[in-house]
Amino acid sequence: MRALPVRLDAVLVQALIAAALSFAHLHDLASAAGQQGWKAWAYPVSVDLLLVAAWRRLRAGGPKAAGWCWFLVALTASLGANVATAGMLDLGSVPAWLRILVAGWPAVAFLGGTLLAHGAPRPEERPTAALLAPASAPPASTPNAAETDPTPSLAAAESQVPPASSAPAPSTAVPPALVALARKVADEHRVRTGTVIDTSTLRARLGVPLPLAEAIATQLT
Template identity: 65%
Template sequence: HLHDLAAAAGQDGWKAWAYPISVDLLFVAAWRRLRTDGPSRLAWCWFLIALAASLGANIATAGLLDLSDVPAWLRILVAGWPALAFLGGTLLAHAPADHARVPDLAPEVERELQPVSEPDPEPDSVAVPSPEETPALPVAESTPIPPPAVPVPAALVDHARKVAADHEHRTGSRIDIDTLRARLGVPPHLADAIAAQLA
């Protein structure tokens, strides 16, 4: 139906066959975007545009339109369709890198960061030494205690490496901690631990 409508609108030869192919490819690109990235207004918009083009051709060639005398507005629409289909396919094929899906690692991170709680000892099982039995402890110099290392899942570190490499490829400079934290959606202390492993 799309071929017949395009041929009636002045597109002959291989150009008339390009119209059904372009509509089908637009369908496939929009559906793939919906399946991989979830609900998307952009994907639904181009899916409905391709659906309207396909159904419109079916209805128009079912006897509702005189194919020997195609109106001017339909000729303009058919002539502009290749550029419109190319724009839609390009927008669907090239998703922004900032919207890349981040693996759901929150439960794993939360499990590894959760402190292990030890049961409190029974009151009568603790022997309290008397003041005479308490040995005198030597006075030690106060030294700063380094903060405990934050465990980082290996999958999160691998994903952070990909994000950092993509940022350096696009901008030409190494990714800073604030940008890394925003891209990964992790708290500051976890972003610092990840950045230390990437250094």
């Protein structure tokens, strides 16, 4: 059995080094602020998890105000620890305000993580019933002279019969807003899996009937 080749990515190595340094700085600052033992190691994990959760919200689409807010909060905590441990702060005598900030961080991180995890749903999870409703009701048809006449003539009846070579019925009409939502879902599926979304998956993601999903898939090609 041949061993798989190991490929070192310079960007990945740089990211691991930066994460390790930031992790150590956060641990040192928490330890200097009175958090000993496992508590000091939990602070870097909490800050990094909040960063990841905020970044996922920013990449998910939709409203980005909450994502940017908590991303900046976590980034400020990480950068603050890096600067404080670089000689800008005497870790042997930490001021009281910094001890208060470190002690109150778990509540802040819990609030941010909860709001990010249970905030607004992703665009593909929103109901599509409003998009399926027609923009306006079709105008009521007025009765013609042949319908009001109780005894129509044979010529009038023959003129109303459609010819044998008439055009087929039009296909299912798709609202433009639903087509735009389906295109966004298809793009996200292509980025995540590298393949084109099929009709059954598109129907399941949008929650629409099969004929409507086939009409949407036709417009996406």
